Amino acid sequence: MELRPILSTLRRHKITAWLLVLEIALTCAIVCNAVFMIGQRLERMDLPSGIAEHELVQIGLGHIGNSPDAIAQSQTDLAALRQIPGVQQVAVINQLPFSNGGSSNSGIRLSPEQQQDTLEASTYYGEGVLPTLGLHLLEGRDFRHDEYADFGTVIADLRNGDLKNLPSTIIVTRALAERLWPGKDALGQTLYVGKGLPFRVIGVVADLARPNNLNWGVGYSTVWPIRMTVADGSSYVIRTAPQDRDAVLKAAVAALKQLDPNRVVLVKRTYDEARHAFFANDRAMAGILVGVIVALLTVTVLGIVGLASFWVGQRRRTIGVRRALGATRGDILRYFQTENFLLASFGIVLGMALAYGINLFLMMHYELPRLPGIYFPVGALVLWAIGQLAVLGPALRAAAVPPVVATRAV
Amino acid sequence: MFGYYIDLATRSLRRNKALTALMVLAIALGIGASMTTLTVLHVLSGDPLPGRSGTLYYPQIDPRDGQGYLPGKTEPMDQVTWIDGMNLLQAKRADRQALMTGGTVAIQPDNSTLDPFYEDARYTTADFFPMFGVPFRYGHAWNAADDEAHARVAVIDGPLNDKLFGGGDSTGRTLRLSGVAFRIVGVVGDWNPNPHFYDLNRKSYGEDEGVYVPLSTSQDVGMNHDGGMDCWGNGGGGNTPAHNAPCVWLQFWVQLDSPARAAAYRQFLVSYSEQQKALGRFQRPPNVRLRNVMQWLDYNQVVPDDVRLQTGLAFGFLLVCLVNMVGLMLAKFMRRAGELGVRRALGASKKALFAQLLVESGVVGLVGGVGGLLLALAGLWLVRRQPASYAALANIDPEMLFATFVLALGASLLAGLLPAWRACQVTPALQLKSN
Numbered sequence: 001m002e003l004r005p006i007l008s009t010l011r012r013h014k015i016t017a018w019l020l021v022l023e024i025a026l027t028c029a030i031v032c033n034a035v036f037m038i039g040q041r042l043e044r045m046d047l048p049s050g051i052a053e054h055e056l057v058q059i060g061l062g063h064i065g066n067s068p069d070a071i072a073q074s075q076t077d078l079a080a081l082r083q084i085p086g087v088q089q090v091a092v093i094n095q096l097p098f099s100n101g102g103s104s105n106s107g108i109r110l111s112p113e114q115q116q117d118t119l120e121a122s123t124y125y126g127e128g129v130l131p132t133l134g135l136h137l138l139e140g141r142d143f144r145h146d147e148y149a150d151f152g153t154v155i156a157d158l159r160n161g162d163l164k165n166l167p168s169t170i171i172v173t174r175a176l177a178e179r180l181w182p183g184k185d186a187l188g189q190t191l192y193v194g195k196g197l198p199f200r201v202i203g204v205v206a207d208l209a210r211p212n213n214l215n216w217g218v219g220y221s222t223v224w225p226i227r228m229t230v231a232d233g234s235s236y237v238i239r240t241a242p243q244d245r246d247a248v249l250k251a252a253v254a255a256l257k258q259l260d261p262n263r264v265v266l267v268k269r270t271y272d273e274a275r276h277a278f279f280a281n282d283r284a285m286a287g288i289l290v291g292v293i294v295a296l297l298t299v300t301v302l303g304i305v306g307l308a309s310f311w312v313g314q315r316r317r318t319i320g321v322r323r324a325l326g327a328t329r330g331d332i333l334r335y336f337q338t339e340n341f342l343l344a345s346f347g348i349v350l351g352m353a354l355a356y357g358i359n360l361f362l363m364m365h366y367e368l369p370r371l372p373g374i375y376f377p378v379g380a381l382v383l384w385a386i387g388q389l390a391v392l393g394p395a396l397r398a399a400a401v402p403p404v405v406a407t408r409a410v
Numbered sequence: 411m412f413g414y415y416i417d418l419a420t421r422s423l424r425r426n427k428a429l430t431a432l433m434v435l436a437i438a439l440g441i442g443a444s445m446t447t448l449t450v451l452h453v454l455s456g457d458p459l460p461g462r463s464g465t466l467y468y469p470q471i472d473p474r475d476g477q478g479y480l481p482g483k484t485e486p487m488d489q490v491t492w493i494d495g496m497n498l499l500q501a502k503r504a505d506r507q508a509l510m511t512g513g514t515v516a517i518q519p520d521n522s523t524l525d526p527f528y529e530d531a532r533y534t535t536a537d538f539f540p541m542f543g544v545p546f547r548y549g550h551a552w553n554a555a556d557d558e559a560h561a562r563v564a565v566i567d568g569p570l571n572d573k574l575f576g577g578g579d580s581t582g583r584t585l586r587l588s589g590v591a592f593r594i595v596g597v598v599g600d601w602n603p604n605p606h607f608y609d610l611n612r613k614s615y616g617e618d619e620g621v622y623v624p625l626s627t628s629q630d631v632g633m634n635h636d637g638g639m640d641c642w643g644n645g646g647g648g649n650t651p652a653h654n655a656p657c658v659w660l661q662f663w664v665q666l667d668s669p670a671r672a673a674a675y676r677q678f679l680v681s682y683s684e685q686q687k688a689l690g691r692f693q694r695p696p697n698v699r700l701r702n703v704m705q706w707l708d709y710n711q712v713v714p715d716d717v718r719l720q721t722g723l724a725f726g727f728l729l730v731c732l733v734n735m736v737g738l739m740l741a742k743f744m745r746r747a748g749e750l751g752v753r754r755a756l757g758a759s760k761k762a763l764f765a766q767l768l769v770e771s772g773v774v775g776l777v778g779g780v781g782g783l784l785l786a787l788a789g790l791w792l793v794r795r796q797p798a799s800y801a802a803l804a805n806i807d808p809e810m811l812f813a814t815f816v817l818a819l820g821a822s823l824l825a826g827l828l829p830a831w832r833a834c835q836v837t838p839a840l841q842l843k844s845n
Contacts, residue, residue, distance in 0.1 A: 015832060016744075019737035026730045034723065062528050064516040064589055102636075116478050158644045159652055194644040195477075233634075264516060264526050280797035285716050292723055295443070296730055299436050303734040306432055310741040366715050 006339050013311075017343060020307055024347025024383065027300045029354035032379045033362065034289045034296075036371050041286040045279045047218055049097040050173070050207025052134030053271050054242045055088075057249045058096060060235035060267030061256060070231035071150060073260070080259055081236060084251045086244035092228045093126035093133070093237045096271065097209035097221075098278040102233075105213070106222070110180060112196030119217060121176060122210035125151060125226040125234070130171070130205065132239050135223075138174060140187050140203030143225040150227050163197065167225045171203040175219030199224075212278075215367060235267055245270050301390040308336065308394035319398055320405030329399040336395035337388060344387035348380045355379070412769070419770035422746070429742065430774070433735050437778030437825075440731030441818045442785025443724040449786065449810045450793055451721045453803045454615065454713045458603035462543050463703035465505075467664050467672060469498065469679055472697035473656075473686070474642045479694050486697045487640060488710075489611070489658035492651075493691075499535060503678045504664035505671065506541040510534035511660045512609050512637045513628065515621055518586040519574055529570060530612070530636075531587075531621040533628035539565070539596075541665045542608070547571075549581035549596035552624060560626045564592040570620035571597045585621075590631045592623065604803055605712045607703050609661050611638030614712045615800035635659055676700045714798070728821065735825045739771055743833035754838035767830035768823060775822025779815050786814060 010017045074092055081090045094104055104125070107117030129135070130142045149167050157166055170191070177186030190198045208221040228234035236256075240248045253265055312319075319332055359371040423430040457463050472486035473494055490498070495509040515531040538544070539551035548571075552563045564585055571580055585592045605614045623633070635650045641657035651657045666672040676698065683696035701709055743750075750763055758766075786806065793804040806814075 015828070016737055016740050019733055019740065023730055023733045023737065026726065026733065030723070030726045030730070037719075062514070062516055064518060064526050102638075159655060161644075163644075195475075197644065264528055266528060277797070281716065284796045284798070285720075288720060289723075292443070292727060295439055296727055299439065299727075299731055299734055302432050302436070303737060306429060306738050307741055310738075310745065314745060362719075366719060 003338070003342070006335065006342060010339065010342070016307065020304065020343050021346040021350065023300055023303055024344055024387070025350035025354055027296050028348055028351025028379060028383055029358055031293050031296055032351070032355040032371065032375050033358050034293050035379075036359070036375060037368070038286050038289045040368065041282045041289075044214070045282050045286075047098075047209060047214075048207050049209045049275070050133075050135060050205065050219075051097060051271070052239060053275060055134065055239050055245075056096075056132075056271035057238050057240065057245050057252070058235050058267055058269055058271060058274065059238070059249070059252055059256065059265065061230050062264045062266045063231065063260075064262050064264065070229040071152075071227075073231075074229040076259060077230070077236065077256060080255045081238060081252055084248060084255060086240045086248045087238055087252075088241075089128065089132040089239040091126050091128040091132035091237050092230060092234045093124065093129055094228055094232070094234045095122070095124065095211045096133075096237065096274060097211060099211050099274045100278055101211075103211040103213060105210075105216075106193045108176075108180070108222075109192040109196075112192050112198070114192070118180065119176075119220055120213075121172075121217075121220045121222045122213075124208065124221060124223045125228050126237075127225075127227045129223050130203075132237055133208070134239065135208055136206040138204045138206050139185075140171070140201070142203060143169065143171070143223075147225040148227045149225065151229070151232050154226055158194075166197065168199055169202045169225060170199040171205060171223040172201055173205055173208050173219050173221045175207070175217070176221065177201070177204050179217070179220065297386060301386060304340065304387060304390035305393060308340065308391050309397070312336070312394045312398040315398070316401055316405055319401045320403055320407075323401065323403035324406040332401070333395050333399040336391055336398055340387050340391035340395075341384065344384050348383050351383070352376050352379070415766045415769040416773065418766060419773045422742075422770060423773065426742065429738060433738050433774050434778045434781060436731040436734050437775060437818065437822055438781030438785055440724075440728035441779060441782025441814065441821070442789055444721075444728045444817065445782060445786035445806075445810065445814045446789030446793065447717070447721040447724040448813070449790060449806055450717055450800070450804050451713065452810060453805070454605065454717055454800055455707075456604070457704060458605055458607045458707075459542060459703065463607075465665050465667055466541065466703050467504075467666055467675070467700050468703075468706045469662055469664060469675070470699040470701070471679055471683055472694050473658070473692050474694060475656075476693045477642075479697075481695070484694075484697065486699055487658045489638060489640065490660050490662045491656070491658050492653040492660060494686075495660045495662050498662055498682070501678070501682070504675055505667050506537040506665035507663065508535045508537040508541055509625060509660055509662050510538060510608065511625070511635055512612050512619065513633050513635050515587045515623075515633055516589070517570075517574075517621070518589070520584075520586075524574075529620040530618075531623060531628075531633065532609075532619040533623055533625045533633065535625050537665075538622070538663075541663065542603070544601050545599035547597045547599040548579045549594070552595055557624050557626055560630050561624060562590065562592045562627055563595045563624065565596040565598060565622040566594060567598040567618060567620050568600065569617075587621065587623065588631055588633050592627075598622075604800075605707055607707055607712075608663060609637060610707075610710050610712060612636070613799050614710075615803060629653075672700060714800075716798075717800075732821055732825045735771075735774070735822065736828055739774075739826060740829035740832060743767060743829045747833065747836045750833055750836055751838040754836070760834045764830050764834050767833055768826050771822050771826025771830065772819060775819045775826075776815075778822060779818025782818055783811070783814050 078090050081087060104123045105120050106123045108119055108121045110118055127148050130137060147167060147169055154166060172186060180191065181189055186201050186204050189201050192198055207219060209218050210221050238248060238252060249268060253268055362368040363370060470486040471494060473491055499507055499509045511533055513531050513533060514528045516526055517529050518526045535557050536552050536554050547568060551565060552561060556563055571577060580594050580597060583594050585594050602618055639651060639657055639659040643656045651659055666675050679698040680696045683692055683698060686692040753763060790804045790806060794801050
């Protein structure tokens with residue numbers, strides 16, 4: 001195919017050609033970044049929590065008026081919950097991965113003299129966190145029963161400066177261990193919180209995501225030997241077989257209500273519901289981005305179709321003359337296809353540069369990673385294909401112009 | 411003349427229905443998307459208390475220990491401790507001041523058909539109501555003497571009043587909160603500042619608290635604290651922190667009626683910090699901030715990133731739609747070069763042609779604007795169905811309605827400029843000859 005006649009025609013429609021190139025470039029830049037952002041959202045929604053997600057239900061309770069002895073009540077509640085058929089494990093846990101609302105976190109240091117915290121780790125409290133949440137212990141051991149201290153006692157001891165009865169062991173995630181002691185065995189290492197309070201690592205679990213503030217490091221979590229009660233704002237977490245969840249949830253709420261009717265159920269859900277709610281915004285954003293991409297491509301395709309139709313209409317005579325001089329239908333078809341390919345190529349080159357620029361801007365302002373290189377060739381192929389599809393209709397109409405047109409006045 | 415141009419424009423647009431529909435649709439989509447996101451952005455970044463927010467300030471001080479302090483870089487804490495809050499409150503250096511925090515209280519309705527339920531509550535000192543200009547449907551706020559006396563009084567908001575008392579005047583009635591009897595002294599009227607500026611720890615947007623009780627009383631009764639808490643040293647949290655714990659969990663707001671008063675108050679915060687340092691309570695050099703409402707919202711970046719991204723995306727989309735329209739308009743106008751040549755030859759000036767072509771693109775813009783407005787209404791309906799906390803606020807107001815039309819008309823006139831100018835450059839003689 002001879003390119004020169006196409007180029008010289010385009011040069012006579014400089015502004016229109018440039019506008020089409022600009023439109024393709026803008027579309028290319030926005031779509032590349034939008035697809036990338038959708039990928040980021042999907043990746044986020046797919047993050048592993050490290051817990052037995054489909055086997056857990058959660059019940060949060062509030063007490064009306066001054067609650068009686070919270071510790072004794074928790075023990076009674078736990079005993080009653082364990083009696084419910086289908087219940088495998090029960091624990092009082094302060095928080096769950098990927099859930100909205102407050103979260104418990106602590107600054108971690110590697111030595112008591114260190115000035116700045118190395119990182120902010122989420123802190124999971126509760127007796128039996130590992131078996132109830134179904135965490136996978138990689139090395140070391142779970143806490144022994146006698147290692148646990150009551151949350152109220154710990155707070156009181158800290159307030160009074162009485163530090164000798166505080167717990168001194170901790171379980172960390174693999175991600176945290178690798179961050180704090182890269183290349184070393186985490187077991188037996190000591191980390192420091194608060195005013196140099198030491199905690200020795202006795203176990204490493206595979207994964208345990210934090211509740212929120214995911215930008216502080218999704219997997220940087222710790223489990224502490226601290227016993228909670230519902231009065232501390234913790235909730236009952238029950239592990240059961242996936243098909244028993246609804247029945248167990250109903251039976252558990254009934255049992256708790258029966259033990260003390262003076263309580264209000266604040267939270268009652270399966271963990272799947274909690275996780276679904278946490279990522280609802282990401283799901284909505286991904287949906288919006290898909291909508292924008294579809295709308296953008298539609299507008300661009302219609303724009304290409306519209307302009308190409310115009311050009312075909314405008315050049316009917318020229319086409320007729322070319323046909324009369326011996327050009328085949330295929331020649332005319334290929335002419336318009338090549339023209340579109342050229343415009344699309346200019347648009348893509350410009351669009352890729354723009355996509356990169358937009359990505360740089362987003363990286364600066366929205367904590368987005370760099371656009372992977374694979375987006376450029378794939379994006380180019382997709383846009384070429386879309387351009388060819390859009391121009392096919394008008395090009396076929398051009399090819400159908402009979403040579404006899406050349407002999408007629410317009 | 412204008413009427414004639416409009417007539418010409420509609421004729422020309424009708425001649426090419428598919429193309430006109432395409433242009434209108436593109437501009438409507440672009441305007442619809444931009445206005446939807448812009449309305450959300452406008453609502454979310456609005457002034458929660460217009461007319462008042464300029465004189466309301468949020469003092470910040472830094473009571474932490476020396477660990478981790480970087481001079482000039484470390485921002486002071488976002489809330490205050492009980493001790494500092496009380497000290498600043500009792501100093502009474504501002505025109506008005508209120509110390510507050512949030513929590514949830516259990517409500518046991520007398521009405522036995524309603525189960526007990528939990529409601530968000532605000533524990534605050536009396537100045538909260540006059541300082542924030544809270545309107546009252548029934549009754550009034552409590553006063554400083556009630557704060558002193560740890561009075562068991564409560565103010566409730568309209569929805570709660572509707573729920574419990576069927577919307578009647580409930581002042582003087584008894585309300586059981588967390589198992590303790592409170593006397594209702596006032597019912598708040600229509601008041602729902604968004605963003606929820608005075609306590610951003612709970613949620614930035616959405617419904618306000620249903621119950622207000624004096625801070626002093628909330629502590630007697632042991633009402634639980636719920637919201638942000640930040641401790642340092644060996645400070646441990648717990649649900650309701652001890653009053654001497656090294657934890658910040660209260661918000662302190664002041665009203666300062668003039669810039670001079672604000673400057674004096676900042677100086678007071680510095681000298682307070684110095685004095686506390688001399689006493690050994692503070693260890694850092696004075697590190698204070700005094701931000702007004704809008705500065706405070708800005709500092710906290712309350713507008714969600716997603717909303718700003720969506721707005722950028724929508725304007726990118728509008729830009730593509732406009733480029734698309736410029737291209738199509740240009741093609742269309744150039745194709746009519748013959749007609750324009752005739753008009754020129756018959757004596758129409760370049761200016762007149764230009765005006766006529768602009769009117770044509772203006773008509774497209776106007777129709778696109780109406781379409782865009784309908785799409786924006788549909789878009790906002792979709793936003794309201796989203797899971798975000800601000801969803802319910804996404805409503806179009808007269809201001810945005812007007813902006814939609816200005817944007818639509820402006821955008822399409824802008825898009826019409828280049829094609830109209832280009833089309834006016836035709837040489838009449840050449841056009842006439844070629845035909």
